[in-house]
Amino acid sequence: MNYQFTYSIYQRPFRQPLNTSHGVWKVRSGILIRLTDDLGRSNQGEISPIPWFGSESIEQATVYCDRIGTNISVDRIYQIPDNLPACQFGFGSALTAFNSTPANIDWHKSTLGMSALLPSGAAAIARLPALADRGYSTFKWKIGVLPIAQEVAIWTQLMATVPTNAKLRLDANGGLTYLEAEQWLELCDRESRTEFIEQPLAPDSISQMQELARVHNTPIALDESVATFDRIQSVYADGWRGIYVVKPGIAGFPWRLAEFITQHQLDVVFSSVMETNVGRDAAFQLASSLQLKRSMGFGIDEWFSV
Helix, strand or coil: CEEEEEEEEEEEEEEEEEEECCEEEEEEEEEEEEEECCCCCEEEEEECCCHHHCCCCHHHHHHHHHHHCCEEEHHHHHCCCCCCHHHHHHHHHHHHHHHCCCCCCCHHHCCCCEEEECCCCCHHHHHHHHHHHCCCCEEEEECCCCCHHHHHHHHHHHHCCCCCCCEEEEECCCCCCHHHHHHHHHHHHCCCCEEEEECCCCCCCHHHHHHHHHHCCCCEEECHHHCCHHHHHHHHHCCCCCEEEECHHHCCCHHHHHHHHHHHCCEEEEECCCCCHHHHHHHHHHHHHHCCCCCEEEECHHHECC
């Protein structure tokens, strides 16, 4: 089976730069692809790399798309190499859509089951109430961006605004030292509204994060450590049985990811790669088939102008 293939590159500037421990992100670049079959039916997919998380770069993805030409076979899609996980997801989700029924939940019109991404630093304090008024009950806040004493002071004020029935996720993007991670966990152990601390240490610090998880009540979730499918497999083999924050957009073929999650009954949070609605719809479709129990990290609309 062959499909006609076209693609276009997009650039979406953030309304305000996204500050993380990886640096400042100003523009989301990605690729929208379209597959069309012999009957004239077509489906889109999205390639939205994050190279600092372990995926290919936008340049590498563009080179791959250029080499395809105007037609691609099913076999060639299945042969996309593992060093192009965002391409695997983009082509894989477009291919899967030919044989799947759209999910019956319109997540774009509901905050139910979504986690809203707060601005880093003190700006989160002013922003959280408005998001709560819109119906969000789970929030993510980046830490490891400012000195820890400054962030702890902001966190204290932030917790005063978090509704009693809401949850806060702290995301360090691997930017804490072991001592800083201990300090945050000790604080959060006394605050029941903390759902988890995400990726407190560097991606290869699995054993240290396992140590921290054993002695603290606050759960630890892995993100950068499980960014791509091979990492998910490796971390599971190393004994991690905590939370996996999975970004479908860079986790490779959707069918392979779904099979692994189901087979091993992983505790999973699906999270955004700051994609467009094309990539999000594909992630939502996959999430619906897996019946994930945790709020998904796709509350990102306000970060973009268009």
